[in-house]
Structures are given as structure tokens and as C-alpha cells.
Amino acid sequence: MNIIYLLLAISLVVALIFFVAFIFSVRKGQYDDVYTPSVRMLFEDEIIKNPNTNQSVKKEKSS
Amino acid sequence: MHILNCFHCGEECLDEVIRFSEKDFCCTGCKTVFEILNTNDLSYYYELERNPGTSPKFSENKFDFLDNPEIAEKLLEFDHNNIQVISLMIPSIHCSSCIWVLENLNKIHKFVRSSQVDFPKKRVRISFASDKLTLKELVIMLARIGYEPSISLESYEPKNSNIDRSLIYKLGVAGFAFGNIMFLSFPEYFEINEFWLEKFKHLFRWLMFSFSLPVVFYAGKDYFTSAWKGLHAGMLNIDVPIALGIAVLFLRSTAEIAFDLGTGFFDSLSGLVFFLLLGRFFQQKTYSFLSFERDYKSYFPIAVTRLNSEENRQKEEQVQVYKIKIGDRILIRNEELIPMDCILIKGKARIDYSFVTGEAEPVSRKSGEKLFAGGRQQGGIIEVEAVKPVQQSYLTELWNNEVFSKDKNNAFQNLTNQISQRFTIAVLSIAIVATVFWMFYDASRAWNVFTAVLIIACPCAIALSAPFTLGNMLRIFGKHKLYLKEARVIEQISQIDTVVFDKTGTITTSKKETITYEGLELNDAEKQLLTGSLRASNHPLSRALYRILDKNDIALPENFEEVTGKGLLTSSSDLKLKIGSSEFVKQPKAAQTLSGGASKTSVHISANDEYKGCFSFHNAYRKGISELFASLSEDRELIILSGDNAGEREKLEKLLPAGTLMFFDQNPGDKLQFIKDLQQQNRKVMMIGDGLNDAGALAQSEVGIAISEDINVFSPACDGILDARKFGDINKFFDLSSKAIKVIKWSFMLSLCYNLVGLGFAVTGNLMPVVAAILMPLSSISVVFFATLATQLLGKKLESNLKPES
Numbered sequence: 001m002n003i004i005y006l007l008l009a010i011s012l013v014v015a016l017i018f019f020v021a022f023i024f025s026v027r028k029g030q031y032d033d034v035y036t037p038s039v040r041m042l043f044e045d046e047i048i049k050n051p052n053t054n055q056s057v058k059k060e061k062s063s
Numbered sequence: 064m065h066i067l068n069c070f071h072c073g074e075e076c077l078d079e080v081i082r083f084s085e086k087d088f089c090c091t092g093c094k095t096v097f098e099i100l101n102t103n104d105l106s107y108y109y110e111l112e113r114n115p116g117t118s119p120k121f122s123e124n125k126f127d128f129l130d131n132p133e134i135a136e137k138l139l140e141f142d143h144n145n146i147q148v149i150s151l152m153i154p155s156i157h158c159s160s161c162i163w164v165l166e167n168l169n170k171i172h173k174f175v176r177s178s179q180v181d182f183p184k185k186r187v188r189i190s191f192a193s194d195k196l197t198l199k200e201l202v203i204m205l206a207r208i209g210y211e212p213s214i215s216l217e218s219y220e221p222k223n224s225n226i227d228r229s230l231i232y233k234l235g236v237a238g239f240a241f242g243n244i245m246f247l248s249f250p251e252y253f254e255i256n257e258f259w260l261e262k263f264k265h266l267f268r269w270l271m272f273s274f275s276l277p278v279v280f281y282a283g284k285d286y287f288t289s290a291w292k293g294l295h296a297g298m299l300n301i302d303v304p305i306a307l308g309i310a311v312l313f314l315r316s317t318a319e320i321a322f323d324l325g326t327g328f329f330d331s332l333s334g335l336v337f338f339l340l341l342g343r344f345f346q347q348k349t350y351s352f353l354s355f356e357r358d359y360k361s362y363f364p365i366a367v368t369r370l371n372s373e374e375n376r377q378k379e380e381q382v383q384v385y386k387i388k389i390g391d392r393i394l395i396r397n398e399e400l401i402p403m404d405c406i407l408i409k410g411k412a413r414i415d416y417s418f419v420t421g422e423a424e425p426v427s428r429k430s431g432e433k434l435f436a437g438g439r440q441q442g443g444i445i446e447v448e449a450v451k452p453v454q455q456s457y458l459t460e461l462w463n464n465e466v467f468s469k470d471k472n473n474a475f476q477n478l479t480n481q482i483s484q485r486f487t488i489a490v491l492s493i494a495i496v497a498t499v500f501w502m503f504y505d506a507s508r509a510w511n512v513f514t515a516v517l518i519i520a521c522p523c524a525i526a527l528s529a530p531f532t533l534g535n536m537l538r539i540f541g542k543h544k545l546y547l548k549e550a551r552v553i554e555q556i557s558q559i560d561t562v563v564f565d566k567t568g569t570i571t572t573s574k575k576e577t578i579t580y581e582g583l584e585l586n587d588a589e590k591q592l593l594t595g596s597l598r599a600s601n602h603p604l605s606r607a608l609y610r611i612l613d614k615n616d617i618a619l620p621e622n623f624e625e626v627t628g629k630g631l632l633t634s635s636s637d638l639k640l641k642i643g644s645s646e647f648v649k650q651p652k653a654a655q656t657l658s659g660g661a662s663k664t665s666v667h668i669s670a671n672d673e674y675k676g677c678f679s680f681h682n683a684y685r686k687g688i689s690e691l692f693a694s695l696s697e698d699r700e701l702i703i704l705s706g707d708n709a710g711e712r713e714k715l716e717k718l719l720p721a722g723t724l725m726f727f728d729q730n731p732g733d734k735l736q737f738i739k740d741l742q743q744q745n746r747k748v749m750m751i752g753d754g755l756n757d758a759g760a761l762a763q764s765e766v767g768i769a770i771s772e773d774i775n776v777f778s779p780a781c782d783g784i785l786d787a788r789k790f791g792d793i794n795k796f797f798d799l800s801s802k803a804i805k806v807i808k809w810s811f812m813l814s815l816c817y818n819l820v821g822l823g824f825a826v827t828g829n830l831m832p833v834v835a836a837i838l839m840p841l842s843s844i845s846v847v848f849f850a851t852l853a854t855q856l857l858g859k860k861l862e863s864n865l866k867p868e869s
Contacts, residue, residue: 001259008266012243019239026231036182039159040166 071097072209073114092119096208100164103171108164115160117209124396126206126214128366128381129199137219138198140188146176147193151212153205156185165210172196172204216384216402216453217361234344237282237337240274241330247271248330252833268320271329279313283336298476301483301526304490308521309336315514328518331835335523338843342530346537346550355548357780358467359437359459359755363402368394370446384453391449395440403436403449404456410445414438417567419458419731419756437755458755461731466762467780475765477554478804479529482811483522490520497826508828515830519821523839524814524846528807529554531847535854536803539861544786545768545796552782555766556800558747562695563738563760565752566705566715569770571682572787578611582668582676589670591618592640596633599623604666605631605642608678630666641669648674687791689718694794696720700746704729704737706756735759751793755779799861806853810846817842 025031067076070086071093081088084101088094096116100108108115128134141148156165162180165187169175174195180187187210191201202212247267250260283306290306293299309332316327369382370392379394384402387393392408395401401414412428419437428434434447436456453459494516501509533550540547547553564570585593595617597609620633620640630643641648648667667677692701702724703715709727716725729737738760741748750757750764753771758779761767769778772787785793821838824830 001262004259004263008270012270015239015243019235022235022239023232026228026235029226031228031231032226033181033183036162036180039162039182042159043163043166 068114069093069118070109070114071116072118073116074118090118092209095119099171099208105164105167105170108160111163112158112160115158117155117157119207119209119211126199126202127368128364128383129197129202131366131381131383134219134366134381134383135198138214141190142193145192145194146190147198148188148190149198149201150186150188151202151205151214152184152186152218153210153212154185155210156180156182156187161210164208168204171208172201175201214365215361216359216363216365217357219365219383219385220360230340230344230347233282233285234337234340236277237333237340240278240282241333241337244271244274244329244333247274248326248832248836251326252836264326265320265323268326271327272317272320275313275316275329275332278333278336279309282340283309286339298480299484299487300480301522304483304487304520304522305339305526307517308523311514311517312521315518326832328832328835330832331518331839334836334840335521338523338840339526342527342534342847346530346534353546353784355781355784357778358462358758362400362437362755363453364400367399367402368396370394387449387452389449389451393447393449395445395447397440397442397444399440401434401436401438401440401447402456403453404451405434405447405449407432407434408446408448410443412440412445413442415441417754419754458731461735461755461759464732464735464759464762466735466759475551475555477529477551478807479525482525486522486525490516493520493822493826501828505828511830512826512828515825515828516822518835519825519830519838520818521839522814522818524817524842525811527843528810528814528846528850531850532803532806532810532854535851535858536799539799539854539858540783540796542858543792543796543861544789545783546785547783548781552766553800553803555747555782556749556797557804559699559749559766559797561700561702561741561746562749562751563702563704563741563764565734565750565754565757565760566703566711567682567707568753569751569757570688570703570790571684572772577681577683578608578678579681580676580678582674585668585670585675588618588638589640589668589675592620592633592635592638593642593668595619595635596623596631596640596642600625600631604680607680608666637671639671641672642666645677684718685787685790689720691791691794692719692723695797696722699797700724702726704734704760706730706734731756731759735763738763751785753778795861795864799857802857803854806850806857809853810850813849814842814846817845 067080067087068074069076069089071088074089076087076089081091081094083094083097086097088097093116096119097109100106129138136142139147139149153165155161162182165180166178168178168189172191174192176190176192178187178189189201202214205212247270250267251264286302286306286309289300289302293303312328312332312335316329316332319325319327364384366381366383367387369380369387371378371380372392387403393405407428407430409430412432412434413425414428414434415425416435416438417425419435425441433450435458436451436453437458451457494513497516498509498513501512530550533553536553537547537550540553590612594609594612597605597612598617599620600606600609618635620635622632622634624632626632626643626647630641630647633640633642643666645665645667648669665677665679668675695701701719701722703719703726705725705727706729707727709725712725712727715723726737734757738748738750742763742765748764749766749768750760751768751770752761753769757767757769761769761779761781766783767781768783768785769781770785770787770790771778778784817838821830821835821842824834824838
């Protein structure tokens with residue numbers, strides 16, 4: 001059962017890693033804005049349409 | 064006619080419709096934005112949200128001051144190697160399209176390196192190559208696509224970049240320790256005398272002890288300092304029994320494991336601190352896009368145009384306003400704000416003081432007369448000479464009053480602390496009586512009982528009732544467009560017995576919407592020409608008037624001349640119209656016989672040099688004002704405190720319930736003093752205002768609410784900002800606040816029940832750590848559950864109440 005000491009040490013180290021990661025992320029300001037990233041991740045670059053040529057021809061006509 | 068909505072901004076196209084690329088636009092500004100975005104591959108903007116845009120309204124030279132390197136330097140966050148970073152506040156950020164387009168700025172201008180939006184704060188942080196793109200160009204580019212940044216005197220102040228995150232750290236520490244201690248204490252809950260458990264339990268206990276150290280000395284330290292402060296002030300606040308509980312828990316647990324008497328209560332200890340901090344965190348709802356601390360600085364411009372005369376030639380220069388000295392000549396353009404007290408030298412001043420004094424009408428001033436800071440010039444360019452620096456001007460001096468440095472929080476004793484007063488005394492007496500009893504009965508357990516009582520009576524659940532109830536309420540209020548600064552305000556609203564209203568901009572709308580005509584009736588030909596002429600004019604009054612006129616038969620003018628600042632000269636066949644100010648129409652005498660005489664905002668008309676009459680513009684009272692006042696006056700005294708003259712008194716008396724007191728011609732200082740006097744009569748005062756002239760009164764009153772037509776634009780320092788459209792619902796907020804207090808009281812009862820059960824265990828000397836570990840979270844969770852449920856129900860009820868109206 002001496003393995004408990006090792007397990008305990010491991011579990012503590014793992015817990016501490018997460019704890020330090022949490023403190024670090026707060027310090028870096030990751031929780032300052034919790035709304036914008038939720039919107040940002042839904043944007044996709046490829047959806048940007050190139051101005052299709054048809055449209056720009058029409059535009060010149062109308063203006 | 065079918066009304067079209069602008070493809071860009073979604074506003075109704077009232078005056079004109081511009082067809083462009085098969086889409087409708089309300090103005091050229093909107094069309095230009097569409098064009099810019101379209102040519103830069105950013106038309107996805109319009110697919111993300113419908114009509115996401117804001118119509119750009121700005122003048123080109125508005126941002127000239129950004130060329131001044133000194134000012135620019137103050138605004139920049141970073142400036143090195145031709146890379147500049149700036150964080151700009153953009154009030155018009157409102158949807159996901161805004162985020163998208165602002166983060167793709169580099170598609171419009173390739174020297175924008177990157178941009179990132181902070182949506183809740185309505186800020187965008189842009190990094191750009193400063194050798195290729197100047198700050199001014201960047202700002203103008205933003206303004207052109209409808210995202211004009213707000214840059215005011217406030218931006219010039221050193222930025223407070225230290226965000227207080229200590230509560231999150233504390234919460235993290237407490238939660239981390241709580242979880243680990245629960246794991247470590249779990250084996251001993253079952254009390255089995257098992258070989259391995261006996262062997263390891265000492266290690267487990269000392270591990271728990273070390274986990275509890277940061278909980279007590281870091282996460283819980285606020286409770287000790289607050290309790291100490293309370294005791295120092297002779298007040299038993301809620302933190303006194305909490306601090307006592309934490310201290311006793313820690314000391315007894317340490318003693319227990321040191322002398323091998325038991326496991327201690329480390330689990331309850333860390334749980335207690337964790338839950339308490341959670342309550343604090345929950346209560347701390349902030350509206351980061353709103354500021355409740357604003358003063359004149361966020362309203363005043365950062366720079367003005369100074370005239371320097373050098374070698375008989377006048378040169379214009381953009382100068383930071385603090386640098387303006389007495390005697391300097393300054394140029395004020397149309398719609399610009401006068402930043403300091405000054406004397407008019409040249410030009411015709413027409414100053415709108417509505418935001419400063421509450422006067423509804425702009426006043427005309429001739430050269431040599433004094434102009435006060437905070438007024439807005441309307442009309443042409445004027446030249447003025449400064450007579451006082453910004454900080455010592457008439458308006459800004461108000462901020463030297465002590466109310467602005469006072470913290471309202473300290474003066475208010477909340478419900479929890481009132482209860483705590485009695486609660487603490489009761490707990491201490493129970494503890495002493497029980498200890499004395501056990502001293503005679505079984506002295507060995509007296510110490511145990513004493514500490515157990517203090518532990519179990521620790522008012523965790525009581526301390527949580529208010530934060531969760533008020534925190535929830537704060538969110539419900541926010542949903543209905545009353546944004547409160549902090550939870551404390553809800554408690555104070557429920558105690559208000561006197562409500563003071565400002566007039567201009569508060570109970571009236573800020574736009575002049577009601578138009579009346581007085582004078583000789585116009586014949587059809589005159590009417591048609593009038594409508595046709597107004598259509599061609601861009602003056603706001605022409606636009607407003609055009610909107611209400613019949614547009615069936617429009618006669619277009621053959622000759623049309625617009626005299627800036629005066630009026631219109633138009634003619635068609637044998638009819639000649641003069642439309643404009645009374646001086647312009649040259650019939651001041653005839654105009655004065657009408658009640659809508661020269662002082663009011665009015666448009667006068669003469670046909671073929673014969674005076675016809677005038678259209679007068681009035682500030683309309685907000686919808687539902689009579690009902691609101693009637694319902695509020697049932698249990699509160701209502702007072703109108705206006706900076707304007709008494710001209711509207713009769714109208715108001717008809718509109719408002721009898722017994723409403725009215726005071727007129729009050730300057731900002733008078734208003735502050737008025738509130739102070741009321742408070743000396745032991746009144747709890749709510750001030751509802753909108754402008755800088757109310758700032759003192761808002762700060763002095765128990766609850767200061769600022770009314771705002773557009774919550775993104777300036778409102779003075781206050782405890783809450785109310786969307787003007789919700790003005791008629793103020794009584795419902797009062798109602799809801801008192802209901803919230805009832806919920807808190809019921810939660811107190813609930814948590815007292817738990818305390819009684821716990822005390823039963825404690826005084827009989829039977830408190831097991833496992834009982835404490837169950838009872839404490841159970842009481843906290845059920846109180847939180849009750850408070851949340853009750854407030855949600857109240858919120859639902861409010862929503863169904865409001866629905867039929869909206």
C-alpha cells in the first residue's frame with residue numbers, strides 16, 4: 001500500500017498543474033472578455049465572398 | 064406609400080430612398096459604407112445580421128486634433144518601430160456583424176495589422192503600421208464605415224489598467240482547496256477502524272491542514288478585515304460572526320489534529336469560504352459597456368482649435384484643452400462644445416445649454432457676452448476668448464463638491480447587517496449559556512460545545528441570501544433596461560419615500576416632437592410650395608417639419624436659396640415664401656403677438672412679404688407620465704426640480720397628480736442643496752435626471768438614476784441608468800425592489816431553521832464533522848435555490864405584466 005504515497009503525490013501534482021494553469025489564464029486576461037470569443041469562433045474566413053463580377057457591373061450601371 | 068427600410072442601418076427611409084445595387088438606402092452615408100464594404104470583399108457583413116449598420120455622421124475636421132503628436136501619444140497604448148496600438152471605445156458596436164467587420168479591418172486597409180473586439184466593453188484594439196497609416200486616417204476610416212470612436216477628455220487621463228481580479232483568484236484558491244479537502248476527508252466519514260486508514264489518516268489530516276492555510280489566510284482574509292473594521296466602528300456586521308466562525312473552525316480543527324482528537328472541520332471550513340465567495344462573485348454583475356463614474360470629462364472634447372496670431376496672420380492649431388490659458392482665442396464650430404468659460408469675440412452664438420442647465424431653448428449671445436462651459440454651439444463658427452481654465456469653469460467646479468468623493472456604500476447599512484446585529488448577540492449568548500451549563504454538567508465537553516455552537520451558527524446561508532436574491536434581481540432589472548451599478552441599490556430603492564424628477568430630457572423627450580401651428584391659415588398653393596421647399600433643405604427643423612406635412616401635391620420651387628442659420632427663400636410663379644427665424648422673416652412684431660413667440664424654437668413663414676404664422680416645436684412629455692406619477696404618488700412624494708423657467712408649470716399641473724411640488728430655475732448647485740435639505744428631514748430620496756446639471760443631485764441622493772435615450776452615449780455619474788423607453792415602468796421597478804426584500808427576509812427565515820437544527824446538535828455536544836459538512840452546504844444550497852427560484856418567478860411575472868403594453 002505504499003503506492004498510496006506515490007498516487008497522492010501524482011494527484012497533488014496534477015491538481016496543482018491545473019490550479020496554476022487557471023491562475024495563469026486569469027492573469028493573462030483570458031476571462032476579461034468571455035463573450036466575444038463565443039461569437040468569433042463561428043466566423044469562417046472562407047465565407048467572405050469575392051465581389052462577383054456580375055454585381056459590380058450592375059453597380060456601375062446604377063450609379 | 065410603402066415605407067422602405069435602409070439595407071444598411073435598418074432605419075425607415077423617410078426623406079429619400081437611394082437605390083443602389085438593387086438595395087435601398089436611407090442616406091448617402093449608408094450607401095457609402097455599403098460601397099466600401101462591398102468593394103473590400105466584406106459584404107458578408109450584411110449576411111451575418113440583418114441591417115447591422117450605423118449611419119455615419121461626422122464632419123471631416125472633427126478629428127484634426129489627432130495630428131497633434133502630444134495628444135496622439137496619450138491615446139496610444141503602444142508605439143514603437145512604426146507599430147502603433149490603440150484601444151478605442153466605439154459606442155455603435157452592437158451585433159456580431161460589428162465584431163466581424165471590425166476584426167477584418169485589414170481587408171479595408173492593408174496597413175491595419177490586426178484588430179480585436181471586446182464586445183462587452185464596446186472596445187476595439189487595433190494595431191497598425193504608423194508609417195503608412197496615421198492615427199487620424201485610421202479613425203476617419205472607422206468613422207466612415209459607421210464606427211466612430213468616442214474620444215473625449217476622459218481618454219486623455221492616465222488609464223487605470225489594473226483590473227481587480229483578486230476575487231477570481233480567491234474563488235479559485237477556495238474552490239481548489241475545497242475539492243481536494245473533500246477528497247482527503249472522505250475516507251474518515253465512515254469511521255471504520257481499518258488498518259490502512261489508521262496508517263494514512265495523519266498524513267491526510269496534515270495535507271488538509273496545509274490546503275486550508277491559503278483558504279483562511281488568503282481567500283478568507285476580507286472577512287477578517289471587514290469584521291475588524293465593523294467592530295472598530297461599533298457595528299456587528301455580518302462579517303463578524305463569519306470571521307468568528309472561520310477562526311474557530313480553523314483553530315479547533317488544528318487543535319484536533321495536533322492532539323489526535325479527531326479529523327477537524329477543514330472540509331466545512333473550505334466549503335464555507337468557497338460558498339461565501341461564490342455569493343460575492345454572483346452579486347458582482349457588471350455592465351462593462353456602461354460607466355457609472357463619469358463626470359464632465361467624458362462629455363468634454365479632448366482638444367480645441369486655438370487661433371495663434373503670428374506676424375499679423377492667424378494660424379489655427381489643435382491644442383489639448385488643459386493647455387488653454389486665460390486669454391487664448393479659440394474657434395468653436397457648429398455642434399462643437401464650449402470647454403471653458405469664455406467671452407464671445409466674433410460670430411453669432413446660439414448656445415444650447417440643455418445638458419448643462421436644463422434650459423430647453425438655445426440662447427443667442429452677442430459679442431462681448433459671457434459663454435459658459437458645457438454649452439453647444441449651433442450655427443456658424445464663433446471665436447471666443449477663454450476667461451477661466453477648464454477645471455475652474457462654472458460647470459466643472461461642481462465636481463469640487465465633496466459629494467463626488469464620498470462613497471455611498473459606507474453610509475448605507477443593508478438588511479443583512481441589520482439582521483446580523485441581533486443574530487450575533489443571540490448566537491453569542493447561546494454559546495455562553497450552553498458552555499456554562501456544560502461546565503457544571505461535564506466540564507470536559509464545555510470547550511467542544513462552545514466552539515461547536517460558533518461553528519454551526521456561522522451565518523453562511525444568511526450571508527448568501529442577499530447576494531443571490533439581489534444578484535438575480537440585478538440581472539432581471541438589466542433585462543428590462545434598468546442598469547444598476549451594484550446590488551445595494553435595489554435595497555435602497557425599496558426604502559425611497561421621495562422621488563425628485565428633472566424636467567428637460569427626463570420627463571420630456573430630448574427630441575422636439577410636438578409641432579403646433581399658429582397664425583393665419585395657409586392656402587393650398589402656399590402649403591404645396593412649403594412642403595416642396597422643406598424637402599430640399601437639410602436643416603433639422605425643416606426635416607422635422609417636412610415629416611408632418613401632407614405630401615400629396617408638392618410644388619417644387621423654381622428658385623431656392625438657403626441662408627445658413629437663418630432660413631429659406633423660395634419662389635414659384637407668383638408666390639414667394641420666406642421660411643425661417645423671426646428676424647429672417649422680418650416680422651418680429653407680428654410674431655410676438657403669438658404665444659409661440661420669439662423665445663420658442665419655431666419656424667416662421669411669410670408669403671409675398673405678408674406674415675402668415677409660425678410652427679412651434681415643443682418638447683413632448685414622455686408616454687405614460689400621468690399614469691406613472693399617479694401610481695408613484697400613492698406612497699411617495701413626487702417633486703419636479705427643473706433648471707428651466709416656469710413656463711410649463713400650468714401644463715404640468717394638469718398632467719400630474721395634485722400635490723406634486725414643482726421648483727423651477729434651479730442651477731446645478733441648487734439641485735444638490737435641495738436634495739441635501741430633503742435628506743436632513745430624514746427623507747430617502749431618489750433623483751431621476753439626465754444631464755450634467757443633475758450630476759450633483761444624482762450623487763447626493765440615495766439613489767440617482769440617469770435617464771438615457773441611448774445608453775451608449777454619455778450619462779452622468781449615477782447609481783443606475785434607465786433606458787428612456789422604459790420610463791413608464793419606473794413604478795414596476797419600485798414594486799420589484801420591495802418584493803426582492805421580501806424574498807431576502809424569507810431566505811433569512813429558512814436559514815435560521817437550519818441554524819436551529821444545527822444548534823440542536825451543537826448544544827447537546829454531538830456535533831460530528833460529517834454533520835457539519837452536510838448541514839452547511841445543504842443550508843447554503845437550499846437558500847440559494849429558494850432565492851433563485853423566487854426571483855425568477857418575480858421576473859416572469861414582470862415580463863407577463865409588461866407584455867400587453869409593449
